[in-house]
Amino acid sequence: xxxxxxxxxxxxxxxxxxxxxxxxxxxxxxxxxxxxxxxxxxxxxxxxxxxxxxxxxxxxxxxxxxxxxxxxxxxxxxxxxxxxxxxxxxxxxxxxxxxxxxxxxxxxxxxxxxxxxxxxxxxxxxxxxxxxxxxxxxxxxxxxxxxxxxxxxxxxxxxxxxxxxxxxxxxxxxxxxxxxxxxxxxxxxxxxxxxxxxxxxxxxxxxxxxxxxxxxxxxxxxxxxxxxxxxxxxxxxxxxxxxxxxxxxxxxxxxxx
Amino acid sequence: xxxxxxxxxxxxxxxxxxxxxxxxxxxxxxxxxxxxxxxxxxxxxxxxxxxxxxxxxxxxxxxxxxxxxxxxxxxxxxxxxxxxxxxxxxxxxxxxxxxxxxxxxxxxxxxxxxxxxxxxxxxxxxxxxxxxxxxxxxxxxxxxxxxxxxxxxxxxxxxxxxxxxxxxxxxxxxxxxxxxxxxxxxxxxxxxxxxxxxxxxxxxxxxxxxxxxxxxxxxxxxxxxxxxxxxxxxxxxxxxxxxxxxxxxxxxxxxxxxxxxxxxxxxxxxxxxxxxxxxxxxxxxxxxxxxxxxxxx
Numbered sequence: 001x002x003x004x005x006x007x008x009x010x011x012x013x014x015x016x017x018x019x020x021x022x023x024x025x026x027x028x029x030x031x032x033x034x035x036x037x038x039x040x041x042x043x044x045x046x047x048x049x050x051x052x053x054x055x056x057x058x059x060x061x062x063x064x065x066x067x068x069x070x071x072x073x074x075x076x077x078x079x080x081x082x083x084x085x086x087x088x089x090x091x092x093x094x095x096x097x098x099x100x101x102x103x104x105x106x107x108x109x110x111x112x113x114x115x116x117x118x119x120x121x122x123x124x125x126x127x128x129x130x131x132x133x134x135x136x137x138x139x140x141x142x143x144x145x146x147x148x149x150x151x152x153x154x155x156x157x158x159x160x161x162x163x164x165x166x167x168x169x170x171x172x173x174x175x176x177x178x179x180x181x182x183x184x185x186x187x188x189x190x191x192x193x194x195x196x197x198x199x200x201x202x203x204x205x206x207x208x209x210x211x212x213x214x215x216x217x218x219x220x221x222x223x224x225x226x227x228x229x230x231x232x233x234x235x236x237x238x239x240x241x242x243x244x245x246x247x248x249x250x251x252x253x254x255x256x257x
Numbered sequence: 258x259x260x261x262x263x264x265x266x267x268x269x270x271x272x273x274x275x276x277x278x279x280x281x282x283x284x285x286x287x288x289x290x291x292x293x294x295x296x297x298x299x300x301x302x303x304x305x306x307x308x309x310x311x312x313x314x315x316x317x318x319x320x321x322x323x324x325x326x327x328x329x330x331x332x333x334x335x336x337x338x339x340x341x342x343x344x345x346x347x348x349x350x351x352x353x354x355x356x357x358x359x360x361x362x363x364x365x366x367x368x369x370x371x372x373x374x375x376x377x378x379x380x381x382x383x384x385x386x387x388x389x390x391x392x393x394x395x396x397x398x399x400x401x402x403x404x405x406x407x408x409x410x411x412x413x414x415x416x417x418x419x420x421x422x423x424x425x426x427x428x429x430x431x432x433x434x435x436x437x438x439x440x441x442x443x444x445x446x447x448x449x450x451x452x453x454x455x456x457x458x459x460x461x462x463x464x465x466x467x468x469x470x471x472x473x474x475x476x477x478x479x480x481x482x483x484x485x486x487x488x489x490x491x492x493x494x495x496x497x498x499x500x501x502x503x504x505x506x507x508x509x510x511x512x513x514x515x516x517x518x519x520x521x522x523x524x525x526x527x528x529x530x531x532x533x534x535x536x537x538x539x540x541x542x543x544x545x546x547x548x549x550x551x552x553x554x
Binding site: 002004006007011014085088089090091093096097100 | 307
């Protein structure tokens with residue numbers, strides 16, 4: 001298993017896709033931060049109706065905004081795994097290590113870790129601006145930040161699993177990217193529909209992070225669905241992760257190799 | 258001892274029968290040519306023996322182990338190129354080898370040596386997407402050789418190589434068998450390659466065995482002599498009356514025998530004198546076409 005993890009790390013680290021996507025994530029996060037944190041502070045009348053966030057809310061909105069960039073883990077998974085399953089690299093890999101489940105787990109672990117690191121970097125950048133441009137008591141203590149580490153990992157792993165599932169099933173990177181992007185942008189809207197909101201991944205991931213005092217729903221990637229209780233949120237996220245893995249497993253077994 | 262043994266292996270893709278109770282054996286320590294027309298089931302056989310394709314019935318033993326139960330242990334001892342080397346085009350040749358080594362659970366110690374061995378040292382740090390077909394095949398061979406496998410399974414490895422590349426590749430394959438006592442199984446569309454390379458041949462068609470055995474025995478199974486003579490009709494009648502099987506071929510007669518002196522005596526007795534008697538060895542291509550045509554009819 002260590003070898004497979006190393007192989008996945010080599011594939012990720014030797015390609016530009018992860019670095020470029022991380023830069024895009026940071027840019028998108030920075031733009032959101034400028035609009036939600038910097039503009040209300042330096043030019044309060046520039047955007048009508050935009051609330052001035054307190055320090056605590058700013059942190060929660062930032063975490064939700066970054067983890068709401070679901071295109072990142074989805075597309076990372078689709079591009080990286082798609083490069084293998086749409087060609088012969090996947091079958092060739094099976095001629096060196098025949099256990100499909102190990103391959104899938106190695107890809108899930110490494111790609112989730114990569115998406116998690118990128119998210120943490122973006123959250124750190126947001127927090128830096130929040131500390132500079134907002135006032136009031138902090139939302140998170142040390143324990144909350146430690147909790148965020150596993151929550152962010154769980155959310156990113158779930159989206160990665162769904163990305164792996166999409167490309168494993170359709171065996172086309174372009175089509176899978178289309179599906180992933182469409183889903184990541186519409187899922188937050190679908191979550192506004194109450195029956196789906198009860199099981200929506202974006203709603204569950206937001207509920208894991210915490211609730212803001214101010215109403216900033218509809219912000220950049222922040223779902224406006226009703227919050228879930230913590231246990232339900234964890235269960236929903238894990239359930240979606242299992243759905244992603246099941247789709248991936250079905251995809252890699254549905255066709256030969 | 259057999260390195261690979263197929264026992265009544267069947268595989269269907271929907272309604273298409275890819276393997277139909279295929280039974281054959283590939284001897285250890287030899288270079289075996291695995292032959293068959295397009296769609297005969299060669300690639301499916303290779304994928305099945307590596308556990309990449311799951312068979313519907315029958316059993317495959319590789320290196321003494323059942324593939325259905327021991328595929329993970331088997332593939333660690335096998336180097337393979339099936340259909341395509343399966344490289345990551347966006348990465349360099351060296352990175353591809355590093356990834357393959359890591360997947361096998363091995364370190365990078367062998368990589369420089371293997372790159373040198375397949376003549377890719379100078380191109381190791383170029384992206385594979387910029388490689389020629391021949392370079393990709395050579396990189397595929399380097400990947401297959403990682404870990405000094407006991408068995409090499411190579412699907413059309415010479416496809417796309419230039420003549421110099423083919424010679425170098427064939428020399429390397431032969432050396433693996435002659436010097437390292439490895440078992441090598443090669444499929445190829447070009448039967449002359451197999452004729453030059455192989456010790457042993459397995460011919461399949463429509464997913465079933467046509468013939469298997471040492472290459473020499475296959476080629477010697479039908480000795481013939483080409484008779485160059487002026488009066489073909491008379492000569493044919495004379496030879497047939499003498500009990501020979503005769504047919505015309507490109508203005509000559511092909512006589513099914515290896516005894517040229519009997520042909521000469523019989524013709525001379527009837528005042529016919531051939532210009533030449535040429536012992537004709539069956540090429541693998543001729544044997545292959547005969548065998549697969551017999552199978553088809």
